[in-house]
Amino acid sequence: MKLYRPGEKGHALCETDGRVSTTFRYRDVPFSDGSGVARRILAGVCDRCGKVVSIPPQSTPSIKAARRNAQVPIEAVLPAVYLDALDLACWRIDPDASLESRKPLLMHYLHASAQSKAAIRRLARAAREATSLFAPAPPAGDRKRLSMKVSPAMSRTVERLAEATRLSKTELIKGAIVQIAEDIVGPARPARLEELKSLAFFANC
Ligand SMILES: [Zn+2]
CATH class of the missing domain: 3.10.20 (Ubiquitin-like (UB roll))
Structure with missing residues (x-):
């Protein structure tokens, strides 16, 4: 060269x-x-x-x-069961997935949520229903920290979502995980599995 x-x-x-x-x-x-x-x-x-x-x-x-x-840190402390749900979804999409795939999957959902008012409403509803879906509420001690670094563009998307929904970033992340659990963990045959497998969502976040 x-x-x-x-x-x-x-x-x-x-x-x-x-x-x-x-x-x-x-x-x-x-x-x-x-x-x-x-x-x-x-x-x-x-x-x-x-x-x-x-x-x-x-x-x-x-x-x-x-x-x-230039990447921006995003942190959330969540009941451990949320991260378990996220990891189970990652595993279902790709059994060889590592913890590294938490971020792209989460960011894919948050990014998709920002694309329309209906999607924002769905995210806000999921965030508010989060506790009931993962009920009974886990003991306060069982919490884990989720730390990610995202692109400035993705960080701005999360800020916009927080503004539009008046939810904290932690609540938004909970909402996204509830949706991920509904889409990927719950169903016997997840409808979006193939799409998510083929999606190049590992770029751009
Ligand atoms: Zn010139």
Whole structure:
């Protein structure tokens, strides 16, 4: 692979200027979703307008690291039975699944919940009914912490859901787990199993 050096010339497409010559320089490059910045990475800069128009492969690890650092922690302390339900659903979707798949499954449900008013209502109802579904209420001691780091975009989705439903993030997570349990754990033949198996929901969260 080619290792680019600062000052070296290249070619790329610039949104403003079309096909242009570029010069590689170290620049702070904002993420496309505006959620953060990768600092001092080598980038191809348009010789006409000075905008960053290309990123060489050697800068990818730094961008990935910067993206990881931009992730937002989400924490909830839940009765342990919720996490058991979530883990059972993950296991049912993929028996080889690890605890890592908790987050994508949860985020898939929260993201889907944000897509329509009806979906938001269903989530809010599930969150409010949560205690009765998992009744009798487990002893207060049997609680577990769920810690995840999500993308800034996903974090904003959760904030919007919290605003729309006036529920806390913990309650939203409970609501999502109730839905997951209804869809995947409860039924003898879960209707959405194949869809969830084939879904590329591991990206983007
Ligand atoms: Zn340009």
